[in-house]
Amino acid sequence: MDQAHKLKVSPSPHIRYLEDTRSIMLDVIIALVPSLAVSTYIFGFRALVLTAITIGCCVFFEWGYRKLLKKSNDIGDLSAVVTGLLLAFCLPVTTPLWIAAVGAFFSIVVVKQLFGGIGKNFMNPALAGRAFLFSWPVVMSTWVAPLSYKSFFSLKTADAVTTATPLSSLHMSQLPEGTTLMQSFFGQVGGSLGEVSAFALILGGIYLLVRRVISPRIPLSYLLTVAVITFIFPRGNDNLQWMLWNLCSGGLLLGAIFMATDYSTSPVTKKGQIIFGIGCGLLTVFIRYFGAYPEGVTYSILIMNACVWLIDRATYPRRFGASGKPKKESKSDG
């Protein structure tokens, strides 16, 4: 035969699926676009600027760190873009840009790269960044009223009209007044950039489920746990209202759909994922009910992140063929 063909030899399998890290991250970015659009509409152009800053900083720090340490350049996998987006989504629109940059540094360099980069970090970078930024508590809990900007393109934060979020009412054991559940569902409430619109988040979540980027195990077990507990132990006398407000408010949906499902920081076993979701749900309600701060999503996910290794170890899948008959001595023991 013609020897023009130099044959390649490599171990099987010889074909691979199209999907790679980059396409997965791109799907996550697409899923986050509706929320970004809603928050830009609610909080004005500054929301977009803040997001651009966190994304830019995250990508820059990732590139810079790996360049300095002469490691492979990974920014093409788009994971830093996702971290930047999610970090911005955790911030109030009035966050000074330099504080956002500090958050990006902490997320990417301290939480992600110091542990070895993508897949090696044990805490969600965006959430850990947000937790770190609570060093500026006032900045992190200044909530701007929805659609209160004087001009859409204004970047000034001084003249913003502040408001209480539904979550702060819930924290005081009251159902929010002056806002309807519908307004909250579509995002006309105060809050961090990405968490305001339950509708946009659910839309993104459905996209991720359809694209099979995430499985429903973590989000559903998380949300169901919160739903069940808040329904059984309501503050006030309307179980259903209390439950729905709890589900729609704060960072719960953002956390359940986009943060708790972060691959690096969630279990890989099916059982483990359900345990993880339930754990997040229990901790979230616990912190919301008994904590000093109204929101519990960030810390509950971070705490569960730290347990992932243990959960995986405790939920090793059953060995193929090991049930039924009494266990036979395997051949390899011979």
Next chain:
Amino acid sequence: MLRSFYGGIHPDDGKAMSRNIKIEILPAPEQVVIPMSLHVGTPCEPIVKVGDNVLLGQKIGDSKNTISAPIHASVSGTVKAVEPRLHPNGRMVMSVVIDSDGKDSFHADVAPQKEKCQSDQRAIVDIIREAGIVGMGGAAFPTHFKISSGLGKTETMIINGAECEPYITADHRIMLESPEEILSGIRYLLKAMDLNRAILAVESNKKDAVRLLREKLGEDKDIEIKVLRTRYPQGSEKQLIQSVTGRQVPPGGLPADVGYAVFNVYTAWSVNRAIEQGIPAIDRVVTVSGPGVTEPKNLRVRIGTPVSKLIEAAGGLRDNAEKIMMGGPMMGIPLFDTDVPIIKGTNAIVALTGDENRSVEAPKCIRCGRCVSVCPMNLLPIYMYLYERNDDIRSLEKLNVTDCIECGSCTYICPGRLHLVQSFRNAKAKLNAQKAKTGQA
């Protein structure tokens, strides 16, 4: 809902390239190289010398060991050499080289054996052994030994017509073109194992074959045809048993441990031919396909034909062909030399182009867990990989790395492009090395 096994993947099967192409007979080449290791088990000893005249179907190699199968001349002619030659597995293996005289004159032993097996089941096993029939699905385990070792323990026979690897259509074609022979072969196998029921399992992408087989079966109840979900690795023995019966073969065990014996459809076809016509395993159907081949084909070729002849018959390689493998793209052996011969387990020659492997410079695990969800053996590839990288032998053992069937599903699906299966092969080797060391101490 069609039954299936744990996990699995569904790659683009590429079978459309060759599923409608009739089996074509490739004339015997001028020279065949027949390795004395065409099966799992002890290699045969050559029983012919240089200069001997041999006839088609004459036994040229045999072994006294039970886990072995005799080897026959696939052409008539003169023995040119008896020397080590390159085997598809990459090693030099003792081989018999025969120059064909172009006459294809049959040996006197090649005669119908039907009368012999009317009464005695043992006779069928002997005919199968003498015909050198091995697992024709690719595993090449000697069929006579599978029968005799499963005797008494087996309750039901499963015939494997899944053919789950992409591109391969050899079994599909044989089911379409000789359904009666297959059914007859299954009945001989049933008789040999003293059983009365067989399940013929076919993947749902071969509906035409299922229809035809059902039609030929008519009212007979001894063979049941089951349609399985099209999902890789459906045709793997353990997975097939799970899909068909819901039962799992215990770790390190054999199908007989749960009461099943599995044979390939092509094995059944070969058994029928060996009994009805007396022709031993001297040829087989091979699919030549893949995006790197100009004109995909299903060819009936003699054992010992060089791979290059098959590629030639399929119109040659395309310019962008980069890789040729014996077997499918999931588990096939990559070839670096196309002069290696076709062996009994060769069901396909697949040529791939450059863009199918999608390898990257720095593979990285993102802990997505896809490998865990596709693993048909319920393993944790992600952690096995980690432990292998860290030489943590004890943890590897705890995660049952030896259960890995190397189907490649995890590697196929991995978005980080990790070389998972490769790592588990290393892990098994490390485990064995450790065992050997502690054994000596």
